[in-house]
Amino acid sequence: MTIIKISDDALARAGGADALASAFEKKGFEVHRTSSWGMHWLEPLVEINGIGWGPVTLSRVDEIADGGADDICVGPIAAHPFITGQTRLTFARAGKTRPLSLEDYEASGGWSGLTRARQIGAERIVEEVTASGLRGRGGAGFPTGIKWKTVLGAPGPKKYIVCNADEGDSGTFADRMAMEGDPFALIEGMAIAGEAVGADQGYIYLRSEYPDAIRKLNAALKLCADIIAPFKCEVRVGAGAYVCGEETSLLNSLEGKRGEVRAKPPLPALEGFLGRPTVVNNVLSLAAVPHILMQGGAASYAERGMGRSKGTMPIQLAGNIKHGGLYEVAFGITLGELVNDIGGGTASGRPVKAVQVGGPLGAYIHPDQFDIPFDYEAFTAADALIGHAGVTVFDDTADMGEMAHFAMEFCSAESCGKCTPCRIGAVRGQEIIERIRSGGRKRDGVEMTPQIHNAPKNEGRSAAEEIGLLTDLCETMKFGSLCALGGFTPYPVMSALRNWPEDFVGDPAAIANALDAAK
Amino acid sequence: MSSKEHKIGEIIAEHHRREGPLLPILHDVQEEFGCVDTESEAIIAKGLNLSRADVHGVVSFYHDYSPTADPRPVVQICRAEACKARGVEQIIDAAKAAAGERVAIKTVYCLGLCSAGPAARVGDDLHIRLDNQSVSKLIENA
Incomplete structure (x- = not known):
């Protein structure tokens, strides 16, 4: 019988994959619900004997069953340029296996990393992860091996592995795809981490906005409980707080407290969940581990990439982009290649105006800077950040003044409230941006009264003076905030102001002068 | 004992052995009643031996919990x-x-x-x- 593969990824399902699957079943086909290839503009994608059709609607089912519908046929999927250009290690199974099939997982090399890890012991696991050059994929890029070594060396009878699956950044969905498409790989990675540091309990802190991932991981954990034993693992569902993606606030939330950020030190590696040594790693970091622990895996991982950014990065092409989806590739690819060549420019067909890399806290990058290579250090040097490698494209209809305002608005909505620069700075930031856009601030009636004798009796602040204030505020937030939410919100704000002054005021030259003066 | 107290008691019993049981409990209460109101906060606080302020602090922090039920879709x-x-x-x-x-x-x-x-x-x-x-x-x- 012909097997039809249709993804059961949340995005494919949102596009109507469930209805397609039952339509093909009614016609007598055997339908396998696999993970997604990551070519999102083609979802729902239907695959028969390696040939793909997409995006498919119910009305095309009959034609496809008869081998027709040539206009939406993309030919052999594995040979599609979007796929052949990639180096898939973390997403090696994407599009190929059924997420909850233990049989498929084992047949594609599953559990071999864990088996080997159990043979070589804690010290060597940590050595191999260090040698692979794997850096935390959550955003900060901290070397995973060093984190594990710290936890391994920390005294204490009880240690924990916590997976940070609170992927709240807009423009990112790789964690979601990994959890929905290859849940056993994440669980295997956590079990290996447990072997490495001597922890027998794991928690996956998963955001409530991902109902499909919650369901699948819970099911997967039930299926593989015996395989990972004595390691135990549990899914904990978040409650809609963006800041809980920050590791210390995540730990507080996991303990059942307000998701407020903790000051560091102490590091979570030494005093984490319930005050005990804890590994906190992102989904992608942990999902990369089974590959690294396979025979020769660490060396092959370290061979890829550039500089100190080793291995591959699952990059997410999102927003107004023609060919959006998941693109896992070695570090070093330029932003221009990603957006123009692979992504095919904007979905609307209009010129690209701005690209935000790294989620809501990432800088807005101008097309003039498209030669930046994807590398942690190169991005830092350009005053930008890779973060979780989400690339959000905007066309020329985007109002960057509005986006800068939104960055501050988002920060004020999601601030945990613990530190002042973030809690109050974000609100003041919104007000200043509003005033810049309306031409500055006039003195109000009360200030002009003689009783308020220390208020200057002048015209008020000009837009240029407001920019000086905003620059000052952003400096304070950058260096005075406890975590990245307040600390990085200045990046989108200042980059928007620097690159697109015309979206803020009628006279862009005034902004350039004000920015120079504020330096 | 009201039926609400009874139901929340069951939810607490189901989760209280977990490490950090409060969020799972609040999720179930929100799901069951469509909100976590002050009455529920008091029952949960008593059940977990926390202060009502502790529980209210957590409930009000997260976007997913609401203080009053909204019957609308x-x-x-x-x-x-x-x-x-x-x-x-x-x-x-x-x-x-x-x-x-x-x-x-x-x-x-x-x-x-x-x-x-x-x-x-x-x-x-x-x-x-x-x-x-x-x-x-x-x-x-x-």
Whole structure:
């Protein structure tokens, strides 16, 4: 019988994959619900004997069953340029296996990393992860091996592995795809981490906005409980707080407290969940581990990439982009290649105006800077950040003044409230941006009264003076905030102001002068 | 003992052995009653030997818990950067018009469908590539 593969990824399902699957079943086909290839503009994608059709609607089912519908046929999927250009290690199974099939997982090399890890012991696991050059994929890029070594060396009878699956950044969905498409790989990675540091309990802190991932991981954990034993693992569902993606606030939330950020030190590696040594790693970091622990895996991982950014990065092409989806590739690819060549420019067909890399806290990058290579250090040097490698494209209809305002608005909505620069700075930031856009601030009636004798009796602040204030505020937030939410919100704000002054005021030259003066 | 106390007692009994049981308990209470009101906060505080202030602090921190129940169906629309880049702000007016007073429109920051927005969530069902027409239809059927 012909097997039809249709993804059961949340995005494919949102596009109507469930209805397609039952339509093909009614016609007598055997339908396998696999993970997604990551070519999102083609979802729902239907695959028969390696040939793909997409995006498919119910009305095309009959034609496809008869081998027709040539206009939406993309030919052999594995040979599609979007796929052949990639180096898939973390997403090696994407599009190929059924997420909850233990049989498929084992047949594609599953559990071999864990088996080997159990043979070589804690010290060597940590050595191999260090040698692979794997850096935390959550955003900060901290070397995973060093984190594990710290936890391994920390005294204490009880240690924990916590997976940070609170992927709240807009423009990112790789964690979601990994959890929905290859849940056993994440669980295997956590079990290996447990072997490495001597922890027998794991928690996956998963955001409530991902109902499909919650369901699948819970099911997967039930299926593989015996395989990972004595390691135990549990899914904990978040409650809609963006800041809980920050590791210390995540730990507080996991303990059942307000998701407020903790000051560091102490590091979570030494005093984490319930005050005990804890590994906190992102989904992608942990999902990369089974590959690294396979025979020769660490060396092959370290061979890829550039500089100190080793291995591959699952990059997410999102927003107004023609060919959006998941693109896992070695570090070093330029932003221009990603957006123009692979992504095919904007979905609307209009010129690209701005690209935000790294989620809501990432800088807005101008097309003039498209030669930046994807590398942690190169991005830092350009005053930008890779973060979780989400690339959000905007066309020329985007109002960057509005986006800068939104960055501050988002920060004020999601601030945990613990530190002042973030809690109050974000609100003041919104007000200043509003005033810049309306031409500055006039003195109000009360200030002009003689009783308020220390208020200057002048015209008020000009837009240029407001920019000086905003620059000052952003400096304070950058260096005075406890975590990245307040600390990085200045990046989108200042980059928007620097690159697109015309979206803020009628006279862009005034902004350039004000920015120079504020330096 | 009221039936509410009884039900919350059962929920606490189910979770209290977990490390950090409060969020799982609050999720179940929110699911059961559509809100976590002051009465529930007091019962949970008593059950976990916490102060009411502790519990209220947690309930009020998270977007997912509400102090009063809203019987209306909820449609969450993503208005984060990627969906903005794909034009979600242009369909908000149509969404609000279709919702009227009958449906609660809520803003959510990111459903992880950023390459195919604007996206929305109704219960556990997700929707992508929304435009004025499809968002109105979605809300009318909510």
